Amino acid sequence: MTDTPKKVVLAYSGGLDTSVILKWLQTEYGCEVITFTADLGQGEELEPARRKAEAMGIPDKHIFIEDLREEFVADYVFPMMRANALYEGLYLLGTSIARPLISKRQIEIAHKLGADAVSHGATGKGNDQVRFELGYYALDPDIKVIAPWREWDLTSRTKLIEFAEQHQIAVPKDKRGEAPFSTDANLLHTSSEGKVLEDPWEETPDYVYSRTDNPEDAPDTPEYITIDFEHGDGVAINGEPLSPADLLAKLNDLGKTHGIGRLDLVENRFVGMKSRGMYETPGGTIYHIAHRGIEQLTLDRGAAHLKDELAPRYAELIYNGFWFSPEREMLQAAIDHSQRNVTGTVRLKLYKGLAQVVGRKADVAFNLYSEDVVTFEDDAGSYDQRDAEGFIKLNALRLRLLGRRKG
Structure with a gap:
């Protein structure tokens, strides 16, 4: 040879x-x-x-x-x-x-x-x-x-x-x-595919699940938790500082108890075929939702919307195996730059398969949300509503011109 x-x-x-x-x-x-x-x-x-x-x-x-x-x-x-990366959403x-x-x-x-x-x-x-x-x-x-x-x-x-x-x-x-099926597991998730999962019409049997309890059997009382973020990364749960691995492991335990993070997906493999898999990502699902929650307060609209445009491309690069590519590193640099001020606390409600953001807060140095500006009450001059007329007319100009041409 x-x-x-x-x-x-x-x-x-x-x-x-x-x-x-x-x-x-x-x-x-x-x-x-x-x-x-x-x-x-x-x-x-x-x-x-x-x-x-x-x-x-x-x-x-x-x-x-x-x-x-x-x-x-x-x-x-x-x-x-x-990056809030999700392959195929x-x-x-x-x-x-x-x-x-x-x-x-x-x-x-x-x-x-x-x-x-x-x-x-x-x-x-x-x-x-x-x-x-x-x-x-x-x-x-x-x-x-x-x-x-x-x-x-x-x-x-x-x-x-x-x-x-x-x-x-x-x-x-x-x-x-x-x-009956094959599995792959790590601290972030467990994936199951093949055999009993190959018919996409058939519901996944209960015995396939290993990382999450059945949401129907989850506690009847919701559980509330907080996650603290610093510069885009989780650092504490319920005020307790944790290392990255310990934080994800703790979220896995919480997600398992409440049946959070199950995904039945028919995906497009990079090699060309479609495959059906069952993914369980209990802690990662909670973390993803919480991260988006703190970004709502701390990330500028333009940066947030650009990130949402970049995320599918970033996710596809990881899915296809291009972690060490220059384009992934370029995207990472932009994403990491956006996270400099993503610092604060998110409160979540965990209940029967769902993780919901129910509160978020950030120090004034990071917070872009202003009650004074957004309030329906007297805003004491923080926002002059008459300014909106010119803003609307400028944005409507091309639409008005098009409308006259059609007429």
């Missing part, structure tokens, strides 16, 4: 697919394999991944298990949330935003250990293969990428299990057959 790599860094979950990939890399390429497992808050015990890697002959110095939760939220989720990009960080750490580990290749477990039908590989190439243009699902002949679950058993790879009992 030409250009055979000598050392490969594999994004390794410890699950069946990536365990098979690990052995396949060893047998097909005869190369050293370095495993990298990222703790992004997926809520799973990660030490089993270490033990599985060790059982497959990977030395301890080539097993990387890293807690990246704070970096994930502070440097990826929060910048995205500053609905999706909070929970899977998409995790891929750049994983790609970055794989490349860093490759450079540290002298690896000449990286590998991932994404299939040839999905978006993740694009996201991983665009990240790899942006950070190391000459890196070799191995995508087993585009190379091997293990094209079915049966063949995958047969390969695993042939090479003494443990197969979890719940994997001995067709899984």
